[in-house]
Amino acid sequence: MATNGRRQMVEDDEDIIDVDDSSLMNNQANYAWEEEYKRSWDVLQEDEHGSLAGVVNSLQQAAKRKRLLRDTDPIQRGIIRHLFIIIDLSKAMQEKDLRPSRLSLTFTYLEAFIAEFFDQNPISQIGLVGTKDGLAEKLTELSGNPTEHIRALKLKKFQETGGEPSLQNALEMARSSLVHVPAHGSREILVIMGSLTTTDPGNIHDTITQLTQDNIRASVIALAAEVQVLKVLTTQTKGTFGVAMNEGHYRDLLFEVIPPTAVTTTKTASNLVQMGFPSRSNDTAATLCACHGKLTLGGYICPRCNAKLCDIPTECDICTLTLVSSPLLARSYHHLFPVENFVEVAWKDASTTTQCFSCQKMFLSPHKISLQLQATTEAGSQPRRKAGSALNPGAGSSGSLTRR
Known part of the structure; x- marks a missing residue:
C-alpha cells in the first residue's frame, strides 16, 4: 500500500510538472530570430523522388516572387x-x-x-x-x-x-x-x-x-x-x-525604399528640367576638378562652363547644371512605364515557349528537370565510405571491409 501510494504521488507530481511546462511553453513569447525556424520541418514535404531539394527551391522561389511583386500602374514618379x-x-x-x-x-x-x-x-x-x-x-x-x-x-x-x-x-x-x-x-x-x-x-x-x-x-x-x-x-x-x-x-x-515614390499634387511641378551631357576627358596630365578641388586624371567636362568633374550624375559646382548621360536617363525611364508582373503558368500552358524572351536562354523541359532532381537524390542517398576502401582495406581505423 505504501509503495502504491508513493507511486501515485510521483505520477501526480509528473502530471503537475507536465501541465506547468506545457502552459509555460504556450505562454512564452519567442524571440525574433526564432520565428523563422519555428517548426520549419512541418512545411517541408518530399517530392515524388523522395528529395527535399526541389521543395526548398520552390519555397525560396515563392518568397522571391512575393518580394518582386510591385505596383505596375503608370503614374508620375520622381x-x-x-x-x-x-x-x-x-x-x-x-x-x-x-x-x-x-x-x-x-x-x-x-x-x-x-x-x-x-x-x-x-x-x-x-x-x-x-x-x-x-x-x-x-x-x-x-x-x-x-x-x-x-x-x-x-x-x-x-x-x-x-x-x-x-x-x-x-x-x-x-x-x-x-x-x-x-x-x-x-x-x-x-x-x-x-x-x-x-x-x-x-x-x-x-x-x-x-x-x-x-x-x-x-x-x-x-x-x-x-x-x-x-x-x-x-x-x-x-x-x-x-x-x-x-x-x-x-x-x-x-x-522597399528603392522604387521611386509617386509625386504628390502639392509638390511644385517642373515641366522641363535643363540637363547637360558632358564629354569624357582623358587628360595626360593631372588637372583640378571643380567638385573636390584635387588634381585628378580624367573626368567629365561640363558643356556649359567647361569645368571638370569627377563623376556623373551630379550638379556642376560652377554653373549648377545637372549633368547626366543618355544611358543613365534611359534606365530611369522604366519606372514611369513599368513592366507587368510575371505570372506563373504550368508547363502544358507554355508548351510553345522554349526560351526566355529577354535573355534567349533555353528552358529546361520537365523531363530534364526530373532527371536532375533524381540524380541529386541518388548522389545524396549514397552511403559514404570509410577511410578503408575495398581497394585498400588496410587503410582506416578499423578493418570493417574484409576481402572475400
Missing part, C-alpha cells in the same frame, strides 16, 4: 532622388537579436542596398549620416558614386560604437544638405534606428515641422520597437514606418 541615410551607431546596435549583430547586418544590407539603388535609380544621389554619443557625423556627401559610399561603410564597419544617438542632430544635418537641392528632385531621409532613446539638444518637434515645410520625406526602419517620436516623424512627413521582425523582414523593409 526619378531624380536625393536620399540621406541616417545610421544609428549607438551602443544599442551591438545587440545580437539580428545575427550576427544589428550593426553588422545593417552594414551588409546597406552595401547591397546602395548597389541596387543606383542600378534602379542611376540619376539619383545618396548621402550617409551616422549618429552616436549624442552627435551626428556626415560619412559621405550627396553623390551618385556608389563606390564612395560603400568604401565609407567598410571603413565605419569595424569602428567602435557607443553612447546614445541624437535623432535631432542627424535630421538637422541631413536637412541642411537637402534644402539646397533643386526643386525638381525629391528630398528623402531614411532613418535606421536601433535605440529606443535619443539625446537631443532641443525640441525635436520643431525639426519635424521644418522638415515638413521643406518638403522632405522621412521614413524609418526600427530594429527594436515602435517609438512614438519616430511614428510622428513619418506621419507628418508622409513617410513609411516599419519594425524589423527578423533578418528577412529587415531586408524587405530596406529594399
Whole structure:
C-alpha cells in the first residue's frame, strides 16, 4: 500500500510538472530570430523522388516572387532622388537579436542596398549620416558614386560604437544638405534606428515641422520597437514606418525604399528640367576638378562652363547644371512605364515557349528537370565510405571491409 501510494504521488507530481511546462511553453513569447525556424520541418514535404531539394527551391522561389511583386500602374514618379541615410551607431546596435549583430547586418544590407539603388535609380544621389554619443557625423556627401559610399561603410564597419544617438542632430544635418537641392528632385531621409532613446539638444518637434515645410520625406526602419517620436516623424512627413521582425523582414523593409515614390499634387511641378551631357576627358596630365578641388586624371567636362568633374550624375559646382548621360536617363525611364508582373503558368500552358524572351536562354523541359532532381537524390542517398576502401582495406581505423 505504501509503495502504491508513493507511486501515485510521483505520477501526480509528473502530471503537475507536465501541465506547468506545457502552459509555460504556450505562454512564452519567442524571440525574433526564432520565428523563422519555428517548426520549419512541418512545411517541408518530399517530392515524388523522395528529395527535399526541389521543395526548398520552390519555397525560396515563392518568397522571391512575393518580394518582386510591385505596383505596375503608370503614374508620375520622381526619378531624380536625393536620399540621406541616417545610421544609428549607438551602443544599442551591438545587440545580437539580428545575427550576427544589428550593426553588422545593417552594414551588409546597406552595401547591397546602395548597389541596387543606383542600378534602379542611376540619376539619383545618396548621402550617409551616422549618429552616436549624442552627435551626428556626415560619412559621405550627396553623390551618385556608389563606390564612395560603400568604401565609407567598410571603413565605419569595424569602428567602435557607443553612447546614445541624437535623432535631432542627424535630421538637422541631413536637412541642411537637402534644402539646397533643386526643386525638381525629391528630398528623402531614411532613418535606421536601433535605440529606443535619443539625446537631443532641443525640441525635436520643431525639426519635424521644418522638415515638413521643406518638403522632405522621412521614413524609418526600427530594429527594436515602435517609438512614438519616430511614428510622428513619418506621419507628418508622409513617410513609411516599419519594425524589423527578423533578418528577412529587415531586408524587405530596406529594399522597399528603392522604387521611386509617386509625386504628390502639392509638390511644385517642373515641366522641363535643363540637363547637360558632358564629354569624357582623358587628360595626360593631372588637372583640378571643380567638385573636390584635387588634381585628378580624367573626368567629365561640363558643356556649359567647361569645368571638370569627377563623376556623373551630379550638379556642376560652377554653373549648377545637372549633368547626366543618355544611358543613365534611359534606365530611369522604366519606372514611369513599368513592366507587368510575371505570372506563373504550368508547363502544358507554355508548351510553345522554349526560351526566355529577354535573355534567349533555353528552358529546361520537365523531363530534364526530373532527371536532375533524381540524380541529386541518388548522389545524396549514397552511403559514404570509410577511410578503408575495398581497394585498400588496410587503410582506416578499423578493418570493417574484409576481402572475400
